Amino acid sequence: MSTWKKVLGVVLTAAVCSVGFVGCGNAKNDSGLIKVGIINNDPNESGYRTANVNDLKNTFTEENGFDAQFSYSLKNDEQISFAQKFIQDEVDYLLLSAADTAGWDSVLQDAKNAGVKVILFDRTIDASPDLYEASVVSDMNKEGETAVEWLKNQNLDKYEIIHLQGVMGTAAQKGRSGSLTDTASQLGWDIVSQQTAEWNAEKAQQIVQSAIDAGKSFNVIYAENDDMAKGAVAALDKANISHGVGKDVIVMGFDCNRWALEELKAGNWNYDGQCNPFQSSYIVNIIEKLENGETLADKTIVMDEKGFDAATITDEDVSNYGI
């Protein structure tokens, strides 16, 4: 076989492999800067994560007095080895969004012994609270409650809801499903269809299409993220069912992607619930307090999260809160 093909194969292999590796910055030993090691999930995981990573990158800069190193993985064991490396590098703070809740005890104990302060963000872990200084998290239950409260205040004559769930068992799914299911059974709302579309727009489109084909009557679409709401709307458009402010079907989504908020502004959707990825200001606040020797009032800090109504959303909201 001709050699150029083999060479081509090797070059392509090398090119593709090199994309997979994530480089870590070199540790610098500037005095005066606070050394921070940040362990996060893969930025490509979702729009939420991309916004989260960018927010941290823009905040933990040298201009702001930080010497930050970033590492990304969706796997717990890789994250743990990153943590060990950061402890050896003698960082002052270790910021952690853990891939998995278990398995962190021993490495966090090492961190504590080495005098590294640990701050959790976005996700909590199953470890003794003594091992970390603080955690900055979203309250998914509250996100669901805010949305359902909004829905209740619409005072519809009847509630016939298509409920599109995220991947079953995730914190976001449980929190956002819980309050809807509870309220529906209390107030006698009719959940016409309840299916998981696994955060996936195409699946959501098929599920709503199926409900339309079956001739089901519904007036609310409660999608647990923006992508699924978008898929649902595509199915509605196909069947000429009007949706949005003052129309036949109310469309609700979560996550506040910028394009979703623009749909809201245009009146095509009715509600979008925020899942706040901008944690860095909270973290900086904690670090400042700790540096000044203050103690924190609460170990768990729950972020403010808004719900946007199509009737009241402004252009500033779209640019400030869109991710």
Added chain:
Amino acid sequence: MSKMSTKPVSKGGQLLSSILHHQLIIPIAALLLLTVFNLIADPSFFRITLGTNSAGHPVLSGYLITIIDYGSELAILAIGMTLVTAASGGQDISVGAGIAISGSVLLRVLCGTESRPETLQAPIIVAFLVCVVVAMIFGAFNGALVAYFKIQPMVATLILFTAGRSIAAWINNNELPIVSDETFSFFGGYIPGIPIPTPFFIALICFVITWAVLKFTTLGLYVQSVGINEKTSRLNGLNPEMIKFITYVLLGLCVAVCGLIKVSRLSTINYSVIAKDIEMDAILAVALGGNALSGGKFNMGASILGAYVIQFLTTTLYKFDVQSDALSAYKAVVVILLVVLSAPVVREKLSSLLKLATSRLRSAKSPT
């Protein structure tokens, strides 16, 4: 047997057993089963109505339309997957990631550097051609690993399976481009005035081209002979590496077409979930078509039918509002049933049982 074959009863028995042995019987039986089930459970499943969409154009709607609409991507993928399976005796598990990459390239060319352009930055046909080239290069990468480096197909394609979605995100700088131009949505939706979904037409074009290629070129024959025995086909003057390589490049072409349809459906892309787990459905379509997953002979029509059967099943499950967390379990049960029934061992047993029954019937009728 040959002596008795003059008797009409035995002829019927032979016909039955030859039908049982025909590859198309499995997907057709599955299709009949699903059809009968739906007819009994709720005949309105088969109702098709003509309505208008929100743009005011006429569209057909109904479960059957949904099936030919959403099953089309899978059927197109099944074409390429069948060739790859037959030639290399393994499957490409990176097609989902490949769709993410080709969709991403398509949007990148259409949108340029902005993530939300007012107008298209390039004609759709140019963007599609670029996307085809890129998808075929990635197909060539898989093919080179399998054919020339002799790596197990599943291991070779695992590389892109893992890295593909990251590459897709990287092509667009992690942004989610949105195409506002209406013409772009025709490919995954409806062309104004034509009430049948466009993906079905795209699939039909693919079927015709595939049929023509298999009919008028030696590709099908070569692929099967390489799959059956690589050494003998080499001795007969074929180049097995080249043929395996070509099948992966052709699968890349199918991936690009799928990418176009998928991205066009929503005019945007989400790298982490677009065409998620589609590789499993594509492999299942090949298996449902009664093709040996270890390579060799194949029947393209059976694979394509298999793909639509899978969509039929999915749509049926959605229709009956199967509890969301139990959905995959139901699907698994049906899949196990179909695959076990299609296994050569089981079919052999079934047809021998049938033979026994017919011969007993015969001896009972003519006691000599």
